[in-house]
Amino acid sequence: MFKDKEKFKKRFNERFVSMHGKALSEATENDVYQTLAYMVREYVTSDWMHTKETYIHKKSKQVYYFSLEFLLGRFLYNNLLSLDVLEEVREGLEELGYDLADLTEEEPEPGLGNGGLGRLAACFLDSLAALGLPGHGNGIRYQYGLFKQKIIDGYQVELPDNWLKNGNMWEIRRPDKAVDIPFGGHVWLEEVDGGYRVHHEPAEIVRAVPYDMPIVGYQNGVVNNLRLWSAESPYDDDELLHQHSGNYKDLLAHKQSIQTISEFLYPDDTTYEGKVLRLKQQYFFVAAGLRSILLSHKKRNASFKQLGNQIAIHINDTHPVVAIPELMRILIDEEGYEWEEAWRITKSVMSFTNHTLLAEALERWPVDLFRNLLPRIYQIVEEINRRFCQDVLDNYPHLASHMQEIAIIADERINMANLAVVGTHSTNGVAQIHTEILKQREMRLFYEMFPLRFNNKTNGITHRRWFLLSNPQLANRVTEAIGDSWINHPSDLQKLTKWSEDRQLQQDIKQIKLENKQELARLIEAETGITVDPYSIFDVQVKRLHAYKRQLLNALHIHSLYYRLKEDKSFKMTPRTFIFGAKAAPGYHYAKEVIRYINALAKLINSDPEVSPYMKVVFLENYRVSLAEKIFPASDVSEQISTASYEASGTGNMKFMMNGALTIGTLDGANIEIRDEVEDANIFIFGLTPQEVMNYKKYGGYNAYDQYSSQPELRRIVDSLVDGSLFPVGEFQAIYDSLITYNDEYLILKDFQSYQQAQERIDRTYQNPEKWYQMVIVNIGKSGVFSSDRTIKEYANAIWNIKPVQV
Numbered sequence: 001m002f003k004d005k006e007k008f009k010k011r012f013n014e015r016f017v018s019m020h021g022k023a024l025s026e027a028t029e030n031d032v033y034q035t036l037a038y039m040v041r042e043y044v045t046s047d048w049m050h051t052k053e054t055y056i057h058k059k060s061k062q063v064y065y066f067s068l069e070f071l072l073g074r075f076l077y078n079n080l081l082s083l084d085v086l087e088e089v090r091e092g093l094e095e096l097g098y099d100l101a102d103l104t105e106e107e108p109e110p111g112l113g114n115g116g117l118g119r120l121a122a123c124f125l126d127s128l129a130a131l132g133l134p135g136h137g138n139g140i141r142y143q144y145g146l147f148k149q150k151i152i153d154g155y156q157v158e159l160p161d162n163w164l165k166n167g168n169m170w171e172i173r174r175p176d177k178a179v180d181i182p183f184g185g186h187v188w189l190e191e192v193d194g195g196y197r198v199h200h201e202p203a204e205i206v207r208a209v210p211y212d213m214p215i216v217g218y219q220n221g222v223v224n225n226l227r228l229w230s231a232e233s234p235y236d237d238d239e240l241l242h243q244h245s246g247n248y249k250d251l252l253a254h255k256q257s258i259q260t261i262s263e264f265l266y267p268d269d270t271t272y273e274g275k276v277l278r279l280k281q282q283y284f285f286v287a288a289g290l291r292s293i294l295l296s297h298k299k300r301n302a303s304f305k306q307l308g309n310q311i312a313i314h315i316n317d318t319h320p321v322v323a324i325p326e327l328m329r330i331l332i333d334e335e336g337y338e339w340e341e342a343w344r345i346t347k348s349v350m351s352f353t354n355h356t357l358l359a360e361a362l363e364r365w366p367v368d369l370f371r372n373l374l375p376r377i378y379q380i381v382e383e384i385n386r387r388f389c390q391d392v393l394d395n396y397p398h399l400a401s402h403m404q405e406i407a408i409i410a411d412e413r414i415n416m417a418n419l420a421v422v423g424t425h426s427t428n429g430v431a432q433i434h435t436e437i438l439k440q441r442e443m444r445l446f447y448e449m450f451p452l453r454f455n456n457k458t459n460g461i462t463h464r465r466w467f468l469l470s471n472p473q474l475a476n477r478v479t480e481a482i483g484d485s486w487i488n489h490p491s492d493l494q495k496l497t498k499w500s501e502d503r504q505l506q507q508d509i510k511q512i513k514l515e516n517k518q519e520l521a522r523l524i525e526a527e528t529g530i531t532v533d534p535y536s537i538f539d540v541q542v543k544r545l546h547a548y549k550r551q552l553l554n555a556l557h558i559h560s561l562y563y564r565l566k567e568d569k570s571f572k573m574t575p576r577t578f579i580f581g582a583k584a585a586p587g588y589h590y591a592k593e594v595i596r597y598i599n600a601l602a603k604l605i606n607s608d609p610e611v612s613p614y615m616k617v618v619f620l621e622n623y624r625v626s627l628a629e630k631i632f633p634a635s636d637v638s639e640q641i642s643t644a645s646y647e648a649s650g651t652g653n654m655k656f657m658m659n660g661a662l663t664i665g666t667l668d669g670a671n672i673e674i675r676d677e678v679e680d681a682n683i684f685i686f687g688l689t690p691q692e693v694m695n696y697k698k699y700g701g702y703n704a705y706d707q708y709s710s711q712p713e714l715r716r717i718v719d720s721l722v723d724g725s726l727f728p729v730g731e732f733q734a735i736y737d738s739l740i741t742y743n744d745e746y747l748i749l750k751d752f753q754s755y756q757q758a759q760e761r762i763d764r765t766y767q768n769p770e771k772w773y774q775m776v777i778v779n780i781g782k783s784g785v786f787s788s789d790r791t792i793k794e795y796a797n798a799i800w801n802i803k804p805v806q807v
């Protein structure tokens with residue numbers, strides 16, 4: 001249908017009329033988008049069904065990726081590319097008088113995640129389908145995605161992201177596959193011939209209704225499934241009215257309270273807000289996912305004995321860890337397995353990824369809260385804990401004195417990370433250094449008990465969305481140089497490195513970068529009114545706002561340049577545009593203050609005629625996948641400046657590298673592996689090493705005040721946050737206090753000078769375009785290993801034991 005342009009135009013017209021009940025001449029852009037998206041979705045349906053049938057027919061082992069977040073981004077372009085009809089559709093639409101690029105902007109963006117963790121889940125789904133691997137997603141269909149950010153007078157303001165208001169063209173609601181999930185109430189055991197039967201009288205039953213979205217493989221006929229669950233009342237309105245004694249208001253309140261379960265995505269790093277609801281969300285999507293997987297398993301298999309050979313369930317961070325006791329419950333209470341057998345099966349099915357070392361992100365549920373909401377699951381967790389502690393006493397007596405630390409239940413809390421390691425056959429970190437720190441520090445005692453369970457899987461990104469799709473000019477030029485084998489084998493990008501000295505290639509990449517920067521400059525002008533120079537260095541830091549990511553270090557450096565330009569007439573710098581994008585969790589006051597500080601610097605600098613010819617500062621609001629797709633291709637410098645040992649991996653660093661930006665970074669997360677690939681000559685490394693940072697944290701000895709008082713330039717900058725010389729008196733007191741009063745937890749002052757020197761190296765290198773673009777080419781050439789295809793192959797082979805299927 002799409003390959004034949006005339007046929008496509010005719011079908012498009014018919015579809016439009018039947019969907020919208022009016023003539024195409026009366027169409028809005030949104031009407032046209034909806035029609036096109038609907039046609040694409042319709043077009044994938046047969047491959048979608050066929051893929052499912054093939055997996056069943058071939059009895060393929062399938063993996064289910066359980067994640068509370070999927071930061072998907074838009075689908076239209078991606079699906080047109082995967083179906084290999086992008087050019088045909090572009091031309092067909094043009095003849096109908098529409099611009100495809102404009103239409104894609106009409107697609108509401110499923111922002112069902114906070115940042116890297118959710119984006120990783122989305123990249124993994126893309127790679128699974130592209131590699132023909134039977135792998136699906138399981139999550140929540142939040143009615144509201146991550147908040148929409150506006151910047152008003154320098155402040156972050158949050159607005160709800162009502163992404164479903166015009167409908168979602170990519171999903172299919174499947175009420176026939178709904179399952180009911182019980183919460184609360186009480187549990188009792190009935191003795192029946194020597195054994196027990198478990199009864200659970202729940203206080204509330206919630207119906208989980210699945211919405212399926214197709215995940216289209218890259219030009220291979222494979223379409224996997226992303227199943228997202230929505231919470232509804234299980235009763236029809238007549239029943240409900242009866243239950244509420246005819247009180248219509250109570251009925252509505254009841255419905256409303258159930259729907260809140262799938263209403264909002266929680267920003268991950270706010271504190272205790274909505275704790276019960278959050279646990280409810282976790283059990284809701286986990287229990288629904290397991291029920292639907294096991295129902296289809298039971299249709300074809302008599303027993304669960306070999307479940308681990310037929311399905312794998314992956315637990316993305318601690319949020320879905322209740323899957324472990326829930327599977328135990330099903331095997332024991334519903335299927336009648338003995339504990340030991342159920343435990344063997346459960347561990348063979350489940351695997352776990354740890355994503356962070358930050359204490360604030362490690363989930364520990366208060367026992368009362370957990371027991372009240374999930375009474376039967378709590379009993380099972382208790383028994384898992386009892387047996388685990390016994391195992392420690394029997395087999396690892398030297399660890400007995402550390403029981404508080406390794407027990408699953410301790411201090412009236414359930415430690416979900418401990419449960420995850422104990423109840424799975426694999427625990428992995430997301431970059432080499434992160435996995436090493438897990439083994440040597442956070443989970444040292446577990447590593448001693450289960451050394452074979454721990455492994456590393458360095459994160460990756462899909463080079464299809466983040467390069468082929470978002471930077472087509474550069475992708476074409478790369479193909480011209482080395483052929484197109486890199487599209488299916490991203491490690492072939494390596495071939496580019498032997499052209500790194502080629503003047504023509506350097507020139508062409510420089511030109512493409514310039515055009516991408518011109519396009520971003522237009523967007524910046526349209527969104528902020530700020531005019532930026534595309535010939536300046538585009539220096540970019542885009543990621544969630546968090547103290548450990550140290551946007552503040554970047555801001556303090558900008559502040560230092562401001563003073564130098566104002567006061568040192570001999571000071572010269574290559575013009576730079578500093579670009580930021582970052583959302584702060586709504587309850588995270590410090591992060592919001594840093595946003596305000598960056599915006600205050602922007603106002604000061606951009607309006608100063610002495611300074612603004614050399615530098616501009618831009619804060620782009622509402623950082624999200626679709627904006628990211630426009631930023632990476634236009635970046636020269638990638639800011640990856642977290643305090644060493646705090647960033648588990650980072651994936652933004654990989655997107656920049658692939659798009660030909662050079663990294664200024666600490667030896668942290670995957671920066672280390674990027675450095676290993678490109679070598680020191682092709683990256684700007686600065687700052688404390690992870691070991692030095694960890695020594696400070698362990699033994700103390702860091703004094704921020706010494707840093708401040710011994711560096712006059714730095715002292716002046718820090719003072720000006722509060723002394724009234726640049727901003728009103730006390731304006732950035734919270735930031736000042738974080739640095740001085742609270743001893744600079746993230747060692748910003750300590751790394752300042754080394755960062756400044758690395759920035760000076762960048763300035764000098766950029767003056768020599770041949771050198772700069774030689775480095776750029778090496779970076780692009782070495783980026784193939786950071787494709788999520790490589791990561792997913794490692795998971796498939798070493799953790800899930802799944803094989804590609806010919807569809």
Ligand SMILES: *Cc1c(COP(=O)(O)O)cnc(C)c1O
Pocket residue numbers: 114115116119542543544623624625628649650651652653655
């Ligand atoms: C890649 C990505 C991230 C992760 O960025 P890091 O720099 O690794 O923290 C966050 N948000 C969006 C929208 C992304 O595309």
